[in-house]
Amino acid sequence: MRPDVHATATERLEAVGQRYTEQRRRLVELLQREGQPLTIPDILRGLPDMKQSSVYRNLADLEQADVVRRVATEEEFGRYELTEDLTLHHHHLICRSCGRVEDITIPVDLERNVDRTLDRVARRSGFASVAHRLDLIGTCRECAASPG
Amino acid sequence: MRPDVHATATERLEAVGQRYTEQRRRLVELLQREGQPLTIPDILRGLPDMKQSSVYRNLADLEQADVVRRVATEEEFGRYELTEDLTLHHHHLICRSCGRVEDITIPVDLERNVDRTLDRVARRSGFASVAHRLDLIGTCRECAASPG
């Protein structure tokens, strides 16, 4: 299995002169438990006694330490998940109706094909150290059943 | 070539009971001219005499008429581009340092492979009518040259 998430978080925070406090650990645990990108409101709901300013500040610090990352969405507030190397490389199924984000993996051969090709495409444009983001946009089962 | 952008915009706006006004045409022209997703500040800079509230309102209307769409980024403000069928199916090169977004296309066979595979993956999860979003995240030539 992969190295312990908390040990890694501690290391990475220390590397930038910061501490793995109780609150930060609780944020990481929540993100790990939910296993999918959470919005700020989600997080506030999941950790009701954590102050809003602490949530923002700690997520910013965790992001800088490369423990979490902000996920790009069309929504009005941020969504965060654990950094990829603390989970597994994966993609998102995004429901365009309710905004729900679900983690998925895709076949390894497609993954490899995508990686190789994009690397070539990027090099042509002078882009370096490229990662990819491959998301699926559609309508989830529930929204298909009860539109609105 | 594809049908005229302005004719299409007119149609689609009329379909939802709205008009293709001067301001909306200028927004479409700017997005067309720049050929890449623009942030609200970009747009305000590009159309200095357009009021901020009009920009927001018109982009919202154009989005509802399916003439423009909001692009997902990790930034704090919105980015918009013309709807895909008014341009061509494409992807984005996103610089993680300066945030610049550049349009690219990828080889058709990869495109087809991605499409087919994702369709299968989505179906397994109960997702319907799936589109994909495939972006490249890296460092652009300029930021690689002068980091900061």
Added chain:
DNA sequence: CTTCCTGCAAAAGTTTTGCATTAAC
């Protein structure tokens, strides 16, 4: 002349910041 659009200003919502206090090392 009716409907939609625009400008202005104010409000709402999300995120950031200052500062005194508390906790971690």
Added chain:
DNA sequence: GTTAATGCAAAACTTTTGCAGGAAG
């Protein structure tokens, strides 16, 4: 003890909204 994290409240910034005046059909 020294440095970093937290809580609280206020501020900053992005986006939305109400309403009166103006333009379009």
